[in-house]
Amino acid sequence: SSSDSVVTLLDYGAGNVRSLRNAIRYLGLEIKEVQTPEDILNADRLIFPGVGAFGTAMDVLNKTGMGEALREYTEKDRPFLGICLGLQLLFDYSEENGHGKVFVYEISCSGFSLNNGSAFLVYNSQCVSVDGLGLIPGVVRRFDPSNGCRVPHIGWNALKFVKHADILEDIGNQHVYFVHSYHATPAISLAAICNFGCIEARGFIHSIPLQSPENDEWVTSTCNYGGDFITSIGRGNVNAVQFHPEKSGDVGLSILRRFLFPKLSFSKKVNGRKASKLAKRVIACLDVRANDNGDLVVTKGDQYDVREQTGENEVRNLGKPVELAGQYYRDGADEVSFLNITGFRDFPLGDLPMLEVLRRASENVFVPLTVGGGIRDFTDANGRYYSSLEVASEYFRSGADKISIGSDAVYTAEEYLKTKVKTGKSSIEQISRVYGNQAVVISIDPRRIYLNSPSDVVFKAVRVTNPGPNGEEYAWYQCTVNGGREGRPIGAYELAKAVEELGAGEILLNCIDCDGQGKGFDIDLIKLISDAVSIPVIASSGAGCAEHFSEVFSRTNASAALAAGIFHRKEVPIQSVKEHLLNEGIEVRI
Ligand code: 1PR
Incomplete structure (x- = not known):
């Protein structure tokens, strides 16, 4: 049908989405531009390439009513692909140009044994954050160079797959291209953030800020860069990736192809799980x-x-x-x-x-x-x-x-x-x-x-x-x-x-x-x-x-x-x- 040859693109005008347009056209599809919130709700297939800064993007989405429409569209499990900031905006909060609230993170940890009982740890870290769309629990934070990583994270990484996702079927061990300074974090195992010496810590952090970041059901792949971060999410028809498929060569084009042509069947490749560092x-x-x-x-x-x-x-x-x-x-x-x-x-x-x-x-x-x-x-x-x-x-x-x-x-x-x-x-x-x-x-x-x-x-x-x-x-x-x-x-x-x-x-x-x-x-x-x-x-x-x-x-x-x-x-x-x-x-x- 004609709707199969059209994809709706939400471009709120904050930067360069020319690369993505080029990639979509290269794959033979036409682009329908979102002009009103209704265009989002009426889309058969929506791509949301977030560009610019988190706070500014949310301001625009809130003012135009697009934010509400996006929430409704994704909650209804309509076909969605977020890219880069388009992934981050699905989360609860971001530290990027937060201008409103100051949260003191109170991270309470439980589920591990300490002196035969359960224990709580209050991890105080101040964060001025800004609200996201709130579809996925969790906070978007800046990479911390003190963890030994250069910021921005620029370049090619292979992914660690944690759950099946149709659109990632062709990646295998191949690298995809990232460029970002902020990242969403998976539900973090306690061992990852606290050094308790002799204590075996296997709990999960239950509240950032006072809300469960248990986003396991969403996370389809991660990567390690000064700590684990989320590289893709997927549930039902809602997908988002932190990397740029439109800039990831052939492997990136295949991800877009799988999203754009879900009815076609493609040959499957086995996804690798080997540890990957940022490629030179x-x-x-x-x-x-x-x-x-x-x-x-x-x-x-x-x-x-x-x-x-x-x-x-x-x-x-x-x-x-x-x-x-x-x-x-x-x-x-x-x-x-x-x-x-x-x-x-x-x-x-x-x-x-x-x-x-x-x-x-x-x-x-x-x-x-x-x-x-x-x-x-x-x-x-x-x-x-x-x-x-x-x-x-x-x-x-x-x-x-x-x-x-x-x-x-x-x-x-x-x-x-x-x-x-x-x-x-x-x-x-x-x-x-x-x-x-x-x-x-x-x-x-x-x-x-x-x-x-x-x-x-x-x-x-x-x-x-x-x-x-x-x-x-x-x-x-x-x-x-x-x-x-x-x-x-x-x-x-x-x-x-x-x-x-x-x-x-x-x-x-x-x-x-x-x-x-x-x-x-x-x-x-x-x-x-x-x-x-x-x-x-x-x-x-x-x-x-x-x-x-x-x-x-x-x-x-x-x-x-x-x-x-x-x-x-x-x-x-x-x-x-x-x-x-x-x-x-x-x-x-x-
Ligand atoms: O000053 O903002 O207008 O930028 C001018 C830009 O043009 C700068 O990035 C400057 O490096 C570059 N540029 C200006 N003149 C030359 C020139 O060659 N006459 N080229 C020039 C710079 C250096 C590299 C080159 C590597 C690798 N060329 O770009 O590609 O040295 O070469 P190799 O592998 O053959 O050794 P502005």
Whole structure:
């Protein structure tokens, strides 16, 4: 019937759901937009991709009457798929931008034996929380970096299945893509939160806040990231997942397919249960700029110089951006990054071809797309002012999942270190407030400056593995702007810490000295930065063979490694990098 070819989408306009729309269309369905609460109640099949922050989303849902309709729809067990925040909103409460109530969690524990009797423990933890839809018992909390995990949780994890769910039938041991800072917790066994030494604790926490979080009947899978958290729920026709099926490659598309076409039968795969850590990501990067004919091409520099050293000195041309992005997706890249490398001098919203590249790439690439270059406040030739947030929004609308900021982050960090004041007005703060920290990547372009002694500069210096040309044993890493053309009075270490405080969600760490050299990543630099911050760090610049990837993952705390040249020149396929990592015992998505 015609209703079988339509899915209703609840998009309350808080961010980028373009990726999901692309995935639904790719699977051959039409999308009906929810305009009124009745559209929810009349849906045959509803997808709710929550985006933005919990409190803001609930405000919108409550004001529009959509919240009430969602409650009714899910309570009636109508076909529902929540994604990311669309899972979290089904719970009782969240700590994310709670503005109303202050709860003191009183967690009373029972059901375990202590001195032959039952015991109570009062666990005092203050939480300002905000009400959710309240379909599922439990609280949504922030990941805690003191548990040894980087926040946001970004990347690919395999799931631990605790209960059957039709839509998860095809996952097996394969990884799915997460990006979030908050998570719902399963009914926690007491042993998981209290260290009672000799006491065997096997009870359940009965009240958070004064209400049972016994959501066992809902939980279909979990994952461990500084503790167990809920990765999917399902009961009857109501499903929700914390990860992003629309960004999880083929396996993600199969989850959507199972939800969208429940009547079709698919072959079954056995779901694995092996423990999984967050997989290390392998990212393909496309430096994009116009060549001398004005066509956008993928180029690649040697220490940031992208012009051929021979003949006409033309811009090196390594292919077409949309085609290469599609190729890398099919080859197994975990993410694809576009860097508009002349964005610092050209206004990106004037650069419509770049937006078109994004639009077209995102129609066929179902892993995360990052785009950078030229994100800053700008006044055009007609005197019209654009904020960096407007520039970023245009990138998000065109299909980016994350944006990256280079030069503007350097100026912002310099100012912040001088004044120690968070103005709330910088690009980092504004964009992360609206789109979430996880959507804001800071691209650092440092250059090594050798020193005889670390006390020769006020910036953080390290002892280098390979001494400088005059035998110098130390170096500091100077930040640059405008594609490496200008050095600034701030080090990569100082910048990284400042941007983390300002709300950046990830660092893309290049190194001008290593770029395009194929001699390996700058381990000294990557160690320095990945140990200094608790947000994920992407190592970049210098990969020349598969062994360089295992080296960077075994010797530093980088969460991902990015390369350009070796992939463009087809020297090392992405798949063989992954296989090598797997052989070295490093978890990757295959
Ligand atoms: O300053 O916000 O407009 O952003 C400009 C962005 O463009 C920054 O992210 C900056 O890193 C990038 N960029 C500017 N100029 C260049 C250039 O090459 N002339 N490219 C450039 C940066 C570095 C990596 C490269 C890795 C891996 N290129 O993107 O892909 O070094 O290369 P390899 O594997 O071949 O060694 P703003």
